[in-house]
Amino acid sequence: MQFRVDRTGGIPAYVQLAGQVREALRLGWLKPGDRLPTVRDAVAASGVNPNTVLKAYRQLEFEGLVEARQGAGTFVKASLRSVDPEVMTDLRDHLAHWVLRAREAGMNDEGARALLGAVLDDKDTEGER
């Protein structure tokens, strides 16, 4: 769990931090019972103010994903894993291959993200939603 904050995009720092924790939960990097970085460590890693980290952690607490224990730290309460780890590995390999080809074709990261967004939205309409 390593935080990074980009202050150039207009996206609030605490939103970025909370999003990174959620991402780690989704990818299985964090499991229930794990302790999040201490506020102080997060501050050291991300360069923001302690209160900003606290705000991100409180937000996650509101969402029921983590739990702060006075004097002990902040701990993961729920998982966001949606997929079996083995299947996840397979999906990741295939996606990595796709990224390789996309990059060879000149597509940058933002383009890849935009394309995935379009495909996801598109599938929504094709699917049941």
Added chain:
Amino acid sequence: MQFRVDRTGGIPAYVQLAGQVREALRLGWLKPGDRLPTVRDAVAASGVNPNTVLKAYRQLEFEGLVEARQGAGTFVKASLRSVDPEVMTDLRDHLAHWVLRAREAGMNDEGARALLGAVLDDKDTEGER
């Protein structure tokens, strides 16, 4: 070009609007010379205040992507397309197939986005960047 704004995520409305224009540019939905939605239309679609739309357009203008012409509207100046349209279609098809499989495995949209993010970051270190 259809705007939508989510006021629940903490991300500023004007950042979301500008991001959606950039995404459309990257995917080729908007090409140089195209006119952006009028402020009035954007307001109707997104429910925000006209000033907020104006701020987004001003931001894009500052980035050199669009150009406001007094009394005529706001027009696309530059493209963000990084890939040949045919290759893009091919990449999109493969990605759509991957998404299909991911969904069958139980992965949701946020999980897919998180996985792409992880792969992109990972390839960064493996690749040339």
Added chain:
Amino acid sequence: MQFRVDRTGGIPAYVQLAGQVREALRLGWLKPGDRLPTVRDAVAASGVNPNTVLKAYRQLEFEGLVEARQGAGTFVKASLRSVDPEVMTDLRDHLAHWVLRAREAGMNDEGARALLGAVLDDKDTEGER
């Protein structure tokens, strides 16, 4: 809706403020659609820092009781009324009479509150809970 904060009891200011809003909702002093005092007014009335008021309002927002609208204010979303206003008036009259007698007997406010707490806890065990 008039805030007051007692800084001598160890109870966090934002907890007191949120509690007073909840109380007003329960007693019907605030109804859905009403606007809460602006942060600035609350600051003027309670003497705390604007951030403290914001924290109380955010807490209530999380509980689904109020809704903050950028640039417009904070508005009541849900009611906590549990009793018909007429019945409430009746209950209040009888309770006021009881308070009168309790005071004549030398009981102070804290004693009355403690006694109500004991009775409520007691009834729980007598009742169905």
Added chain:
Amino acid sequence: MQFRVDRTGGIPAYVQLAGQVREALRLGWLKPGDRLPTVRDAVAASGVNPNTVLKAYRQLEFEGLVEARQGAGTFVKASLRSVDPEVMTDLRDHLAHWVLRAREAGMNDEGARALLGAVLDDKDTEGER
């Protein structure tokens, strides 16, 4: 004397513990000379850290309500009873009856507490205080 601590309301644990002792004193459940639960018992009942119990007892000692005797325990020094026991019983019966009616009308515990608070505040202005 049975302690319970709710860690979800933002109220410091030691404030809750001290408040419960005060309430017991007011209701006559604890009388001068009685021994408070040992720190060990209080810890077992409330789940907090021994230091937290000690802090609550120290607070009560500072208020002159209890007295710590080395190696023997902590003992009640003063009473907070404001009313003759018989009158208290009568008041309690009437209040219990009122609670019964309030509950039949659909009022919950928090509503009852809020109403009492409102009545007490109201009487303040009407009465002599």
Added chain:
DNA sequence: GTGGTCTAGACCACA
């Protein structure tokens, strides 16, 4: 003028 974000720093509650 409304609410919201962030900072720097003091102090508190708890283990």
Added chain:
DNA sequence: GTGGTCTAGACCACG
């Protein structure tokens, strides 16, 4: 040493 509360004040997003 952990998280939590509060302050004062700057600046931003939005209507």
